[in-house]
Amino acid sequence: MSLVSTMIKRLLSHCPKSFRAREDGSIAVEAVLVAPMLFWTIMAGYTYFEAYRQSASNIKAAHTIGDLISRETREINSAYIDVMEEMFSLMVANQADLKIRISLVLYDVAADSHSVNWSAIRGGFTEKLTDANIGQYKDALPPMSDQNTLILVETSNTFVPLFRVGLGNIELENFIFTRPRFANNIKGNV
Numbered sequence: 542m543s544l545v546s547t548m549i550k551r552l553l554s555h556c557p558k559s560f561r562a563r564e565d566g567s568i569a570v571e572a573v574l575v576a577p578m579l580f581w582t583i584m585a586g587y588t589y590f591e592a593y594r595q596s597a598s599n600i601k602a603a604h605t606i607g608d609l610i611s612r613e614t615r616e617i618n619s620a621y622i623d624v625m626e627e628m629f630s631l632m633v634a635n636q637a638d639l640k641i642r643i644s645l646v647l648y649d650v651a652a653d654s655h656s657v658n659w660s661a662i663r664g665g666f667t668e669k670l671t672d673a674n675i676g677q678y679k680d681a682l683p684p685m686s687d688q689n690t691l692i693l694v695e696t697s698n699t700f701v702p703l704f705r706v707g708l709g710n711i712e713l714e715n716f717i718f719t720r721p722r723f724a725n726n727i728k729g730n731v
Contacts, residue, residue: 585706592711595635595700599713602632607694607719610643616728619661626663633698640664640697645727646675646718650687655679658690659729665697681716690726692719 606625610617626641633639644660655678660669668674670693678693685691693716700711721727 581706584704585708588702588704588706588708591703592700592708595633595698596713598633599696599698599715600717602629603694603696603715603717604719605632606641606643606696607692607717610692610694610727611719611722613721613727614723616730617659617661618730622661622663622731629696635698635700637701638665638697638699640666640695642666642670642693642695644670644693644695645729646670646682646691646693647726648682648685648687648689648691655682655685658726659731661729661731666695678716683718688725690721692721692727693717694719 606629609625613621622643625643626639629641630639641663642660645658647656647658648654649656655675656672657670657675660671662669682691682693695717696715698713700713702708702710
């Protein structure tokens with residue numbers, strides 16, 4: 542017999558038999574025991590749902606940026622990138638630590654390598670994508686034909702949960718690539 546059941550039997554043996562037989566008040570005792578678990582479950586459900594909602598918002602915003610740039614036939618400049626950053630911040634609800642990096646990547650089949658035509662950063666990114674560091678993305682990029690370009694949109698946002706239910710701050714990072722629709726080489730002056 543466990544220690545807890547032994548202790549309960551001892552306590553009940555010291556109570557009068559009429560007190561042990563009564564059942565009124567049992568619902569109140571059960572409510573006191575269950576209410577904290579119920580509130581924690583509701584808070585945890587809300588927090589996890591909010592994290593998934595925020596992640597979906599970030600992905601949609603990154604796809605929107607990639608799609609807008611893919612339709613451009615004019616040169617992309619700093620003002621255009623600033624507007625993309627503003628749109629990104631409007632599309633995501635949690636604006637903690639927003640980062641965005643947009644790059645146009647060219648593939649050369651003879652060298653079997655990618656090169657960066659232009660790259661722009663906003664927010665917390667510290668360096669633009671360059672020919673020197675594009676190699677780290679080689680496995681993540683889709684197969685491309687010779688001299689074709691790809692718009693690469695990288696976004697990042699920190700999700701800070703409202704309630705502490707075992708879920709800490711989460712860095713929501715997205716890596717989206719889109720092919721240009723109208724012009725293979727979108728000019729950039731950023």
